Amino acid sequence: WTKTKNKRYTRTMNIWRCYSNSIYVLSSIVTISKTTSTAAKRITSSSLYLPITTNNKRRISSTTFAFVSTTTTTTTTKREHKRTFQSNFGTSPLNMSSSKDDKESSSQTSPTLTTSSYVQETLDPCVILMKQIISKHSSKWTQTQIYSLAQGVVYWKPPPCAYTALASSLQNEELHTYCPDEGLPSLLSELQTKLSNENNLQNVNVIVTSGANQAYVNCVSTLLSPSDKAIVFAPYYFNHVMAIQMMRGDDACIVGPTLIGGQPDLNWLEDTLSSSSSNKIQMVTLVNPGNPTGVSLSHDYLQQIVSLTKKYNVWLIMDNTYEHFDHAQANSIPSGDDTNVFPCFNDDHVMNIFSFSKGYAMAGFRVGYVAISNVGEEAKEAYRQMLKVQDTIPICTSRVSQLVALGALEAGRQWVIDQVSTLEKGRNAILDALQPLQELHTNDCNGDKNVIMGGSGAMYVMAKLPNDMDDQKLANDLVEKYGVAIIPGSFCGYPGWIRVCYSNLPPDECIIAASRLKDGILNLCCCHV
Template identity: 55%
Template sequence: MQGFRMFLLLNWGGLSSTSQSTIAISARCRHVSSFARHRRCHSIPRRLDSIICRRGTVMGMMKSPPGSSSPYSTNGLGTNDGVDDDDDDDNAPATTVADATRSPSISSRARGTLDPCVILMKRMINKYADKWRTRGGIYSLAQGVVYWRPPMSAYEALSDAIGANVDTTTAMGGGEGGDGGIIHTYCPDEGYSPLLEALSIKLRKENGLIDPHVIVTSGANQAYVNCVLTLLDEVDDANDGGVCVVFEPYYFNHVMAVQSIRGDGGLLVGPTVRGVPDLSWLRERLEENEYAGTAAASGGGGRGRNAGNAIRMVTLVNPGNPTGVSLPYAFLEEMMQLTKDYGVWLVVDNTYEHFDVEGRNRLPDGMSRPDFPCFDEEHVINIFSFSKGYAMAGFRVGYVALSSKNGNNNNSNSNGERGRGRGRGRGTQAYEEMLKVQDTIAICTSRISQMAALGAMRSGRSWVRERVKTLDVGRAAVLGAMSSLEDVVGGNGAMYVMGKLPDGVDDQEFTSLLVEHYGVAVIPGSFCGFTGWIRVCYSNLPADECAKAASRLETGILELATSSR
């Protein structure tokens, strides 16, 4: 098993002396012209604090916030593709200044970003595929996908769209930038109008979001990148950029997004208790401003109230990836109010909204009941996806919803129009800035993919619910296979279970041996900031195959992990 990188996510720096109670939007976005879509590019050299760890050898210590007794740190997995991370450096000739001047450079942010774990796991599976070819192949319980196909209504929509477009006798609207049935041109940046209309109805009925602003993105990951680019700033002499809070174990792509845009200094990693983010920890960070650096110390912004918007955004995944935990509605309500009180954006990734197994995210009795209630608040941004429930991961369709409430927190202004006029709310302002990001990254999501997503919606939530029920057998098998581990979390939401390996067992080495000798793949917890744990996905395979995979997993745990006790 090769070495891995642990990135130091806390980087203490100075803040603006301005104390703000309102949620902030990236100055980078606001400085981009709404009409001329161009921007100035700034190259800002900065040192990424990082430490390198080798298996069994820690080369450095994690930092803690000043004055804090609790360390806040995270672990990331480095390259593990069968090639030593250091091979390129060990025998390389000395580089002269002249050589360095002639060599094109690569962003330190990119080099400092976690390696994509799914790619590395697929390489590992491919490495041992021949060995297992005659024994049923390697079962993957690694990547978070579902075993079923999209609904037939999605294929019918595709067929209709393609058929209409190859019929040259059919007159179709939608020229350059238009929004007709033609499939080979751009559609509006925010999305295909018929899909937006359907999503507006869905969000009202199933999520309790009233007439939100919606941008269709190329998957939920792009939606999150849009949020980071819209809300966080670059670092310069006048701006500390703000930080994003994630909770470990975290979703690796969220961390990668912040690292690639802001570097490690843009991340603050908080703890969880049984998969539930620690609200007390977050409240303390906001109130005492441990992260406020020089602004708090100098008295310019004063202590308390998140001076200078030191913490700019908080990220949740519900139901949780990688935890497999559905967050209770009461917790979400408290988190919403806390972030509102301190002027912080709350970004909630609802990719697994259809997988709230135990119904934890339900409104209390006596209240109206959307299927999966979300908060219609100015400071809350909700992300959704077609990848999981509708099994459309390859189509790359997600969407982000921002509140259209005006600045007075009312549903409409004096003209009865939400989010317009002088009282524009922060959600509306963020939406307008996010369109610049959307136009820069994708312009628009693939039009034909959006048509397929619209077709999938015709099958309805009940179609998804029926298929989610079929995961019960596989979930039970996986939970049984992991029962010998001392600590198991999840299984009541999303499609994951996490288990703690015995002390001294290297999770990366364990997963490598599990693939090679037992023919089953899982994700090392190190990718998610939980060294010594594994993440297991039970939705990848039909019930009978998942049971076989679980049997291999159980054998591997008993022989590899528990034998080391």
């Protein structure tokens, strides 16, 4: 500290900053409006010391610390402080003059604005890519349309009672305000009833989210620490992997194998969980009925996964978005009114995700929800922590959307089942369109005999292409030459396969699209061999 003529004290602080594996010195003048060195010493004692690692041009001990004053009591105005800061530090971290090393650094390239490495490593959104391909070739199909069997949506509209609720919501005097983070009390109450009657879930806390994707983001943010890992099974739902990648990095995602029928490999799962002390596995994700597999897992098979994750104290995220699309009724049981219900698991370590986007055709309204047990202390704590995530991302789901969802529930499960039953024609047409691939592999003595996966659940079928065939090129060629769009399997961690959705077109149009798909397969795939 140096005493000036006006009895104020100043100190020059040398701050070590590590940047791009080099250390630079910053110089700053702090003026204290006190007249005694005692006051200055008192301020010094409240300063913050930060450890610095080395391996840089300027050799210093690994125990060297940077001195950073936490005191803001100065005689300068905010404008003067800002001007002083800019003159000392500049607008770039590399604009630090004085020492020889600093002069050398000035000749280096200044850093550019960058984006998160986590986001850079994240998969590209495949639905957007497919829409770009459709747009690129749309001029060739002006007389007839390009039929999309790509995105997983339904062709029907929400039930009439949802539209009635939408109209009524416009008269709601609180429509413009926030609601509780977890959701509207009236909707939460109805969801509790629905979960109990249709999913065998009692004693749960519910958070209404902006779609099932946000519910999954809530789970990842709540459960995974930076060093934790999460398991998904290939073929996987791309948005799940994207959520893990962009929040915890690509290394946080462990991709497990599935068996021939699309079931997760339980032997692999147990082997991996048993050695998870080194992997720090915190979470396993399942989609049932499956996206993109189109496979409904049996209740007994799911029970084994629930038991395994419980045994190794790992969270299990069950994405039940396609609960109404269990065509094989693999996980359904009859209820008292003969309506098939979809039982879920209410264990403390299981989080269940649901959606209004598929069965109730409310994709654009963005309403989903996650149910968490309120029995165990760990589950209760997870719910409390998830509310922080909820408050940060949407605060709450749109009131309008929640009121429409509340109205949609009046239609009941049977209304949804009636709509889902109309998919049978299109599903059969798609399965027929993919048969040439089955025959192609069957005729090959070295070929895989199990090349078609799905059809028992959700709204998808997957099929294996001839060996060495590029699934992404095929996707482009199908749009350009045959006017039909699908999703390449490589976007789902399954290169050499394709995913076909049979719910996004009315049955008659789906049959036309299936015919185009079959022609494309016969001419592009079978001639490839």
